[in-house]
Amino acid sequence: MFILEFLLILFLVSIFAGVFGSIVGLGGGIVIVPVLTLFLGVDIHFAIGASIVAIIGTSSGAASTYVKDKVTNLRVGMFLELASTSGAIMGAALAAYANSAILELIFGGILLITLVPTLMKVGEDIPKSPELKGLSKRLALKGSYPEKDGSVIEYNTTRPVAGLAGTWAAGILSGLLGIGGGAFKVLSMDLAMKLPMKVSTTTSNFMIGVTAAASAGIYFERGDVNPIIVAPVAIGILIGAAIGARLLLRSRNPTVRVIFVIVLAITAVEMVLSSLGIAV
Amino acid sequence: MNLKDPDSMNKVIGMVLRYGVLISASVIVLGVVILALSGNYSDVASLLTYNPNIPHGNFDVSFAGIIKGLAAFNPLSIIEVGVILLIATPVSRVLISVLLFDAEGDRQYVLITGVVLTLLLFSMLVTPYIPGFHA
Numbered sequence: 001m002f003i004l005e006f007l008l009i010l011f012l013v014s015i016f017a018g019v020f021g022s023i024v025g026l027g028g029g030i031v032i033v034p035v036l037t038l039f040l041g042v043d044i045h046f047a048i049g050a051s052i053v054a055i056i057g058t059s060s061g062a063a064s065t066y067v068k069d070k071v072t073n074l075r076v077g078m079f080l081e082l083a084s085t086s087g088a089i090m091g092a093a094l095a096a097y098a099n100s101a102i103l104e105l106i107f108g109g110i111l112l113i114t115l116v117p118t119l120m121k122v123g124e125d126i127p128k129s130p131e132l133k134g135l136s137k138r139l140a141l142k143g144s145y146p147e148k149d150g151s152v153i154e155y156n157t158t159r160p161v162a163g164l165a166g167t168w169a170a171g172i173l174s175g176l177l178g179i180g181g182g183a184f185k186v187l188s189m190d191l192a193m194k195l196p197m198k199v200s201t202t203t204s205n206f207m208i209g210v211t212a213a214a215s216a217g218i219y220f221e222r223g224d225v226n227p228i229i230v231a232p233v234a235i236g237i238l239i240g241a242a243i244g245a246r247l248l249l250r251s252r253n254p255t256v257r258v259i260f261v262i263v264l265a266i267t268a269v270e271m272v273l274s275s276l277g278i279a280v
Numbered sequence: 281m282n283l284k285d286p287d288s289m290n291k292v293i294g295m296v297l298r299y300g301v302l303i304s305a306s307v308i309v310l311g312v313v314i315l316a317l318s319g320n321y322s323d324v325a326s327l328l329t330y331n332p333n334i335p336h337g338n339f340d341v342s343f344a345g346i347i348k349g350l351a352a353f354n355p356l357s358i359i360e361v362g363v364i365l366l367i368a369t370p371v372s373r374v375l376i377s378v379l380l381f382d383a384e385g386d387r388q389y390v391l392i393t394g395v396v397l398t399l400l401l402f403s404m405l406v407t408p409y410i411p412g413f414h415a
Binding site for chain 2: 060092216
């Protein structure tokens with residue numbers, strides 16, 4: 001393939017990945033990896049190196065808007081980062097001993113199961129706010145965010161330990177495979193901690209950059225961060241994330257959830273198939 | 281800026297992320313422009329092939345290699361520096377959070393973000409050199 005065509009396709013795909021990745025809080029790696037390996041014939045090592053950069057780009061690019069506009073819950077994000085970073089180290093340590101195909105199958109299977117409760121919440125606008133008690137109260141895991149009509153939605157959170165456990169799984173997955181952690185982060189906040197959907201996806205978006213950065217060192221050291229592949233990905237993803245962030249702020253919670261459910265279903269099926277050795 | 285103002289944390293962290301992204305994107309674009317002006321596309325195409333036999337891949341991404349490349353005005357090294365700045369953006373965001381929580385006098389979150397920063401730096405900079413990790 002001609003090099004300019006290659007770069008242009010990659011650039012356009014990255015814009016698309018940035019738009020969706022920043023809305024659902026997963027970072028766009030799930031788009032970049034299959035496009036690079038299947039359509040553009042790039043080795044999986046380079047694809048994962050590019051995916052790590054794509055996740056960091058989506059995260060930082062969109063979070064600059066989400067944080068300024070106070071949709072992201074900074075305290076929840078930083079509290080859960082305890083679990084995602086330690087999980088990432090654990091995943092990297094496990095890589096030598098664990099059968100990554102089996103783990104991918106397990107994680108993919110869990111995602112498929114979570115589709116049920118997530119689908120049942122389709123249509124929910126603002127979750128019924130739980131009483132703030134215990135650890136959530138001690139760590140002030142509550143917040144408020146502005147809706148586009150100007151109203152300010154106040155919310156509490158619950159079950160912080162379940163949230164940590166789910167985020168820890170997200171970290172292990174990232175450390176092990178370099179991809180796929182974002183879905184577990186959104187689900188931890190949505191299903192366990194009962195945050196409003198937009199707060200869950202934007203707080204996940206805030207955290208995934210740190211989890212990806214935790215794994216970035218090894219990919220860089222190995223030479224998997226290829227400058228020719230990463231340049232169009234980084235620029236495209238940053239443009240996409242800027243667009244996606246503006247779209248999310250104008251969207252309602254139920255819309256964001258529907259987009260998330262679709263992406264979650266694709267991610268789960270992609271992981272299960274990939275663990276069975278079927279390239280997607 | 282008054283750091284005791286509860287909104288200052290959002291403002292400062294938003295700013296760190298925005299400038300991190302803008303600076304790294306500018307450096308990457310600079311590298312791409314220099315590369316395009318050099319018109320040397322045949323070498324570029326060869327870089328797309330993965331070669332596990334070369335220690336640092338087809339392109340030398342070791343720190344020494346990048347510094348050597350920068351001295352020679354190599355556009356690929358300039359792109360790599362932009363990528364390093366992009367990777368450093370979330371790290372500096374965590375670092376700034378520790379300082380902001382300290383300014384707020386919130387000791388619980390100074391501890392939480394401090395532990396996150398330590399784990400992050402350990403994972404990024406130390407684990408790649410521990411035998412058995414990332415195998």
